[in-house]
Amino acid sequence: MILNKLIINSRILLITAVKHSTFIRSIDSDLGDQMKILNDNKQYAKTLGLFDKHKENIEKYSNWVIIQALKACSQTKDIKRGSNIHNLVSSRLKYDPYILPALVHLYMQCGDVNQAEFLFNTSSKKTVNIYGAMMKGYIENNQANKAIDLFHKIKDPNDVIFILLFNACAQLGSDEGLNLTKKVSKTIPKSFYSNVRLLTSLLDALVKCNDLTYAQSFFDASIKNDVGMYAVMMNGYNKENDPLKTLNLFYQMKDKNHSIIYLHVIKALSQIGDYKLSQSIIELIPNDLLNNNQIQTVLIDMWGKNGSIDKVKEIFDKISQPNQYQYAAIINAYGLNGMGIQAIEIYRQISLDLIDEITHICILNACSHSGLVQDARSIFENIQIKTVSIYTAMIDCLSRASLFQEAQNLQEEYERSHPPSLPMHMALLSGARNHMNANLAQQIYDRMNKVFPQSDDSLVSAATLLANVYGSIGDIDKASDIRTQLTKSGAKKKIGLSWTVVDGQVYQFRAHDVNHPRSKEIYAEAEKISAELVEHGHQHDSSWITRPLSQDETIATALCGHSERLAIAWNFVVHPNASQIQITKNLRVCGDCHRATKLIATIRQCEIIVRDANRIHLFYKNGQCSCNDYF
Numbered sequence: 001m002i003l004n005k006l007i008i009n010s011r012i013l014l015i016t017a018v019k020h021s022t023f024i025r026s027i028d029s030d031l032g033d034q035m036k037i038l039n040d041n042k043q044y045a046k047t048l049g050l051f052d053k054h055k056e057n058i059e060k061y062s063n064w065v066i067i068q069a070l071k072a073c074s075q076t077k078d079i080k081r082g083s084n085i086h087n088l089v090s091s092r093l094k095y096d097p098y099i100l101p102a103l104v105h106l107y108m109q110c111g112d113v114n115q116a117e118f119l120f121n122t123s124s125k126k127t128v129n130i131y132g133a134m135m136k137g138y139i140e141n142n143q144a145n146k147a148i149d150l151f152h153k154i155k156d157p158n159d160v161i162f163i164l165l166f167n168a169c170a171q172l173g174s175d176e177g178l179n180l181t182k183k184v185s186k187t188i189p190k191s192f193y194s195n196v197r198l199l200t201s202l203l204d205a206l207v208k209c210n211d212l213t214y215a216q217s218f219f220d221a222s223i224k225n226d227v228g229m230y231a232v233m234m235n236g237y238n239k240e241n242d243p244l245k246t247l248n249l250f251y252q253m254k255d256k257n258h259s260i261i262y263l264h265v266i267k268a269l270s271q272i273g274d275y276k277l278s279q280s281i282i283e284l285i286p287n288d289l290l291n292n293n294q295i296q297t298v299l300i301d302m303w304g305k306n307g308s309i310d311k312v313k314e315i316f317d318k319i320s321q322p323n324q325y326q327y328a329a330i331i332n333a334y335g336l337n338g339m340g341i342q343a344i345e346i347y348r349q350i351s352l353d354l355i356d357e358i359t360h361i362c363i364l365n366a367c368s369h370s371g372l373v374q375d376a377r378s379i380f381e382n383i384q385i386k387t388v389s390i391y392t393a394m395i396d397c398l399s400r401a402s403l404f405q406e407a408q409n410l411q412e413e414y415e416r417s418h419p420p421s422l423p424m425h426m427a428l429l430s431g432a433r434n435h436m437n438a439n440l441a442q443q444i445y446d447r448m449n450k451v452f453p454q455s456d457d458s459l460v461s462a463a464t465l466l467a468n469v470y471g472s473i474g475d476i477d478k479a480s481d482i483r484t485q486l487t488k489s490g491a492k493k494k495i496g497l498s499w500t501v502v503d504g505q506v507y508q509f510r511a512h513d514v515n516h517p518r519s520k521e522i523y524a525e526a527e528k529i530s531a532e533l534v535e536h537g538h539q540h541d542s543s544w545i546t547r548p549l550s551q552d553e554t555i556a557t558a559l560c561g562h563s564e565r566l567a568i569a570w571n572f573v574v575h576p577n578a579s580q581i582q583i584t585k586n587l588r589v590c591g592d593c594h595r596a597t598k599l600i601a602t603i604r605q606c607e608i609i610v611r612d613a614n615r616i617h618l619f620y621k622n623g624q625c626s627c628n629d630y631f
Contacts (some may be wrong), residue, residue: 013171031061035072045070045072048081051068071105072084077110082110101133103134105136113143120134138168144298147164148169148504151164160204170205171610177210179206200228205323207239210235215232215236216233230253233246235264244268247506257289266301272584274306275585277501282299299315302316303331304330305611307337308620312333324358330346330363332365334346335368336369337626343362343366344375364396367379368400371401391410395424404428425444429465433469436472437469438475441469445534460492461494463485467482495510496562496586498583503614509564522570523569525570525572529572534556545592564585568597581607583611585613586613594629597617598624603621
């Protein structure tokens with residue numbers, strides 16, 4: 001009898017224990033699932049609030065619940081709460097292969113690389129997931145080399161590890177990263193090539209390591225190119241200033257309606273700078289994407305670079321709460337179009353928490369292009385943290401206004417606590433060129449040679465400016481000597497390029513280009529325009545010729561071969577009575593072309609818009625330019 005009671009009681013206890021265990025597991029599963037749903041919807045505060053209600057039972061809960069809590073801490077960068085959870089579950093870490101990667105991710109997200117490394121180094125079993133968490137963390141903390149070192153220690157990497165490796169190589173952006181990307185890509189199991197994310201990361205590494213040719217061949221050979229791969233290639237072409245290839249890819253795509261694609265396409269249109277072409281593509285964008293913050297920002301930038309200020313205002317005025325990027329974009333748009341006063345009005349409206357370095361640079365540049373020196377001084381003095389770019393923008397503003405002593409004082413102030421800046425010197429040198437100050441130009445150039453001896457490209461540009469200064473004051477021998485030395489040294493000047501759109505097709509011209517199938521007609525028209533200029537009193541300015549003339553060249557033919565002059569001629573070949581021509585140039589327009597274009601606009605009664613490397617010039621039919629010759 002007693003024995004039977006004991007058996008019955010034991011069964012009751014067992015059933016009760018099983019029911020309680022099942023109940024706990026049910027709560028655990030439900031809690032974890034609820035937390036995951038909240039995390040998936042980016043409601044991280046609610047995830048942590050739910051966890052806090054049950055944390056007294058933390059030892060009973062599975063890693064599923066703990067991981068969701070740690071994920072919420074990572075996303076909110078709440079290292080204090082994450083550390084508390086770490087302490088509560090520290091006894092599990094040696095045996096749990098899932099919580100440890102989540103903790104590593106938490107500390108990496110919060111920038112505590114040392115703590116993440118400690119956890120990794122003291123773990124008894126290093127799984128692929130833990131390696132992946134470390135690699136990802138190193139990349140997020142700009143330590144790509146450490147991520148690559150870890151990769152070499154992994155015996156059997158999976159597709160995620162390969163993706164992380166390529167991301168690290170992309171971050172390096174160097175020959176080392178390129179060589180490793182190519183080497184590893186040949187060892188990847190063929191089965192991994194069905195992973196589109198892996199292919200995209202591989203392509204991105206090739207592009208960011210500056211081998212666009214190899215990337216193009218890889219892209220062309222891929223069986224299925226998804227949206228991400230198209231976006232990577234477009235980004236690469238835009239960075240190489242080859243917007244036509246970006247547009248060609250866009251036209252090839254069947255599924256175009258993705259924000260990332262339109263972002264790159266709009267950036268390509270910004271480079272080309274043609275109103276009609278831009279409008280024809282913008283009309284394709286679905287309305288829901290037009291309300292996307294990033295799309296609105298790049299549209300403001302694009303219309304500004306097209307010279308379409310009305311469009312800029314139209315988009316900006318529709319934004320109820322502009323962010324810092326949109327404010328910077330509209331200030332830059334006004335600045336490019338010589339509307340410094342309007343740029344300042346916008347700047348004064350921005351709350352302090354939305355003003356950053358980019359905003360300051362944009363407003364100082366806007367003041368610079370409009371000659372608003374006193375406004376620039378006032379703004380500069382009130383900037384608390386002055387970066388090298390902010391100093392350079394202010395020095396450029398002063399140099400344009402011929403205030404060289406003040407500009408040099410500012411440079412000296414900067415160099416008391418910082419190393420010399422090459423762009424700062426170029427800003428001074430450019431100002432000296434504008435004001436034909438040969439002595440100052442020579443001093444700056446000599447110092448650049450001494451301080452920046454390895455900066456070949458910049459020194460070539462500086463030598464070209466110096467030669468122009470001597471040419472402008474009539475010292476032809478000195479100018480010729482500098483240009484001859486440049487030629488003998490084998491130094492390559494940046495080639496002048498201009499784009500123009502005629503009848504919906506984009507045309508690119510190089511300086512003295514003969515590749516166009518109708519080159520003879522173009523040069524005949526250029527000569528005709530040159531003759532008209534001379535008839536109306538124009539004198540070609542040889543100081544803007546940046547190389548020795550060949551035997552069959554004249555000053556006139558050398559200057560008329562500049563890329564924007566060929567683009568203008570082509571427009572008149574196709575449309576002799578054109579009323580408006582739009583051109584984008586990659587270099588600063590030279591003084592001779594500027595004076596000539598003002599006269600062409602009058603003679604042909606055609607409005608000509610030229611965007612150069614610095615600003616937009618609107619040449620009116622009355623012979624005036626929107627820059628008021630302040631460039």
